[in-house]
Amino acid sequence: MAIQPRNTKQKEAIRSVFTEAGRPLSHDEALTLSQEIVDGLSIATIYRNINVLVEEKWLSPVEIPGDTTRYEIAGKEHHHHFQCNTCGKLFDLQGCGIEWKAKLPKGFRTTGHEFFVYGLCSTCS
Amino acid sequence: MAIQPRNTKQKEAIRSVFTEAGRPLSHDEALTLSQEIVDGLSIATIYRNINVLVEEKWLSPVEIPGDTTRYEIAGKEHHHHFQCNTCGKLFDLQGCGIEWKAKLPKGFRTTGHEFFVYGLCSTCS
DNA sequence: ATCGTTGCAAACTCTTTGCAGGATT
């Protein structure tokens, strides 16, 4: 028989911080925000719940260069991200908005692309 | 007094694998290739020498999403990279070749961008 | 009462560092 998930305050807190953040969060960001709701919530619980939420396709991992993976609510349409050089926070960019014409080496085939913009967010400007 | 660097066969082997690879290498790739030249060369020596070569600006780190940092010989002009979905190897793309027009949120400033193409290399096609 | 979930601590992986022996100058 399939497991019967239970609603714990920790789980609920974790889902709510992603819903309210409006941007992708790291494990540490999710921990800090969740602990404001449930005191003593542990980092292991963050890792476990994020992994479950990714398997359930409620969250999607956002892998970025040179920094830990962020997670965002799944199901958004194709888009890219902006990272602030100062605070490190990740933000969504609207739409894809990219055209590229790089020459591939012979015999290479393309399946997708990723794009990141760097700069200063409005708070750090 | 500044330290007087010495030429060891390990250092020479590490520099040669980057010179001959023609693409950015991970620590593990550099280890495997270097051990074909100097038997028993240790992973600590790889880490130490890569760090030194980066400080000397002979190598540049190439940070990529969701995978360990690669290193390439420094001084190339602005370019981006292709990663093979199957073997994970990273390859250079010629020129930048990107135009983008994503809308930034209000008050955000841009300082740079990164771009990655994914697909299959000629060996894995 | 059952059994899914949590917090803690131990285990793992990746990277860095201390140290004694070995190699280069």
Next chain:
DNA sequence: AATCCTGCAAAGAGTTTGCAACGAT
């Protein structure tokens, strides 16, 4: 001979896992 560098093993950081206690059903 002096001292830089290497290999080994231990130490750190980030992530996962085992386990006993807790808590939702």
